[in-house]
Amino acid sequence: MATEEELANMSPEQLQELQKQNCIFCHIISGKVASKKIYEDDKVLAILDINPANPGHILLLIKKHYQIMPQIPDDEISHMFMVAKAISHACLKALKAQGTNIFIANGMVAGQKAPHFMLHVIPRANVDGIKIFDLPEKDIPDDVLEQIRAGLTNKINELSGIKTEEPVVLDKKPEKIGSKAEKEIDEDKKLQKKEEPTKEKNQKKTKKKKDNKRKKPEIYLDEISNLMIENEPKK
Amino acid sequence: MSQKNNCGFCQIITKKKDAKRIFEDEKALAILSPNPCCAGHILLMPKEHFSIIEQVPDYLIAHLSKLTNKISMAVFEVLQAKGTNILIQNGVAAGQKTNHFMIHIIARKENDSLDFQWQPKQLNQEEMSTIELKLKEESKGIGDFEKEEKKPVKIDKEIEKIDKEENYLIKQLDRIP
Numbered sequence: 001m002a003t004e005e006e007l008a009n010m011s012p013e014q015l016q017e018l019q020k021q022n023c024i025f026c027h028i029i030s031g032k033v034a035s036k037k038i039y040e041d042d043k044v045l046a047i048l049d050i051n052p053a054n055p056g057h058i059l060l061l062i063k064k065h066y067q068i069m070p071q072i073p074d075d076e077i078s079h080m081f082m083v084a085k086a087i088s089h090a091c092l093k094a095l096k097a098q099g100t101n102i103f104i105a106n107g108m109v110a111g112q113k114a115p116h117f118m119l120h121v122i123p124r125a126n127v128d129g130i131k132i133f134d135l136p137e138k139d140i141p142d143d144v145l146e147q148i149r150a151g152l153t154n155k156i157n158e159l160s161g162i163k164t165e166e167p168v169v170l171d172k173k174p175e176k177i178g179s180k181a182e183k184e185i186d187e188d189k190k191l192q193k194k195e196e197p198t199k200e201k202n203q204k205k206t207k208k209k210k211d212n213k214r215k216k217p218e219i220y221l222d223e224i225s226n227l228m229i230e231n232e233p234k235k
Numbered sequence: 236m237s238q239k240n241n242c243g244f245c246q247i248i249t250k251k252k253d254a255k256r257i258f259e260d261e262k263a264l265a266i267l268s269p270n271p272c273c274a275g276h277i278l279l280m281p282k283e284h285f286s287i288i289e290q291v292p293d294y295l296i297a298h299l300s301k302l303t304n305k306i307s308m309a310v311f312e313v314l315q316a317k318g319t320n321i322l323i324q325n326g327v328a329a330g331q332k333t334n335h336f337m338i339h340i341i342a343r344k345e346n347d348s349l350d351f352q353w354q355p356k357q358l359n360q361e362e363m364s365t366i367e368l369k370l371k372e373e374s375k376g377i378g379d380f381e382k383e384e385k386k387p388v389k390i391d392k393e394i395e396k397i398d399k400e401e402n403y404l405i406k407q408l409d410r411i412p
Contacts, residue, residue, distance in 0.1 A: 038371055038374050048363060048367055052355060053353035053354070055362065055366055058370070069321075074304070077300050077303075077304050078298075079297075080300070081296050082300075082380050085291070086376075087370075087377070088288055090370055090373035094369040094370050094372065095369060098329075099325050099330075099331065100325045101323065101324060101325065102288070103320070103322050103351065104321035105320055106318055106319040109316075109343045111350075111351050112318065124326065124330075132350060135270075135272040135341075136272050140271050140274050144274055145267055145271070146255070148267060149255040151313040151314070152257045152277070152309050152314075153257050156258045156265070156305055156309045157258070159309060
C-alpha cells in the first residue's frame with residue numbers, strides 16, 4: 001500500500017490506477033478472482049453475489065472501473081439497464097421468481113460498499129421476508145417539495161440543454177463547494193440579467209457557459225469520489 | 236385500455252391529475268413522489284403504460300436510464316445529496332404498489348433514517364451452482380436489443396406520394412400513341 005504522502009502527491013490518473021489495482025471487482029472482471037459468471041459481454045459482467053439478499057441475487061458490473069454513476073457515459077449506462085432488464089427476465093423464468101428488485105447504491109451514504117459501480121438484480125418471492133425495498137412514507141411540507149421541484153427542474157433542464165422559464169432563485173441555492181468554474185457561471189448569469197448582450201457576445205457566453213457546465217459536474221464528482229477514498233481504509 | 240384508464244400515473248401523464256412535474260419529454264415524465272420516503276424522492280416513468288420492466292422496450296429502457304443518470308446528477312448538485320439510490324420494484328412481490336412501471340430515484344444524506352441494507356442469506360455451494368446453471372441457461376439469448384422503429388405515419392405519406400407519381404407517369408405512358 002502507498003503511504004499517505006504518496007497518495008497526496010498522486011495525479012488523478014495514478015489514483016485511479018491504484019484504485020483499480022485494489023478493486024476486488026476489477027480482479028473478478030479480469031478473471032484473477034474466481035466468480036460465478038452468469039452473463040458477459042464487452043461492456044458488462046453479471047455474477048452471482050456471494051452474500052445474496054435472496055437466492056439468485058446478481059451483481060451487474062461495468063467492466064471499466066467507475067466508482068459512481070455520474071462518471072459513467074450514457075451508452076454504458078443504457079447498455080447496463082438493457083442487460084438488467086434481460087437478467088430480470090431470466091430470474092423470473094429460471095428461478096420462478098415472483099418479482100425482481102433492480103437496485104443501485106450510488107455513494108457510501110446510499111449503502112455502496114465497494115468502490116466499483118454495480119447494479120443489483122434481486123429475485124423476489126411473496127414470502128421472502130425482505131422489507132427494505134418497501135419504501136416508507138414521510139410527511140414533507142409542501143413548500144419544501146415545491147423548492148425541490150423548482151431546483152431540480154432547473155438543473156435537469158440545464159443538464160439536458162433546455163432553457164428554463166422559471167427564474168433561478170440564487171439566494172435559495174445551497175452553498176456549493178467553492179470552485180472557480182461555478183463562480184464564473186453565477187457571474188455569467190448576473191451579467192446576462194443586467195444587460196442584453198449582442199448576438200456575438202451571447203454566443204461567446206453560451207460557449208463559455210457550456211464549457212463551464214462540462215467542467216462543473218466533474219469538480220463535484222471528485223469530491224464524492226474522494227469521500228469514498230477517504231472512507232476506504234477505515235473499513 | 237381499462238388498466239390504463241384506472242392508472243393514476245397515466246392520469247398524471249395526461250394532466251388529468253396534478254403532480255409536481257420535474258422533467259418531461261415525448262417519452263418520459265419525472266415527478267416528485269406523492270408519497271415521498273424522503274425530501275428528494277423522484278419517480279421517473281415512461282409515458283406509455285407498462286406494468287413491469289419486461290414489457291418496456293429496450294430502447295425505452297435505454298432512454299430512461301440516461302434520464303435516471305441526469306436526475307441523479309441533479310439530485311447530487313441541487314439537494315446536496317451525498318448519495319442516491321435507484322430502485323425498481325418489479326412485481327408486487329418486489330414491493331411494487333402502482334400498476335405503472337417506474338424508476339425511483341432517492342436522494343440520500345447521512346443519518347436520513349433510510350436503510351437499504353439486506354441480511355445476507357447463506358447458501359451452500361450446491362445451491363449456488365444450481366442457481367448459476369439455471370440463470371446461465373436463461374441468459375444465453377441476451378444481447379439482441381430492440382431498436383426504436385421509425386414512426387410509421389411518415390413512411391405512409393411518402394408511399395402515397397410515390398403511388399400518385401407513378402400513376403401519373405403510367406397515365407402519361409398510356410397517352411403516347
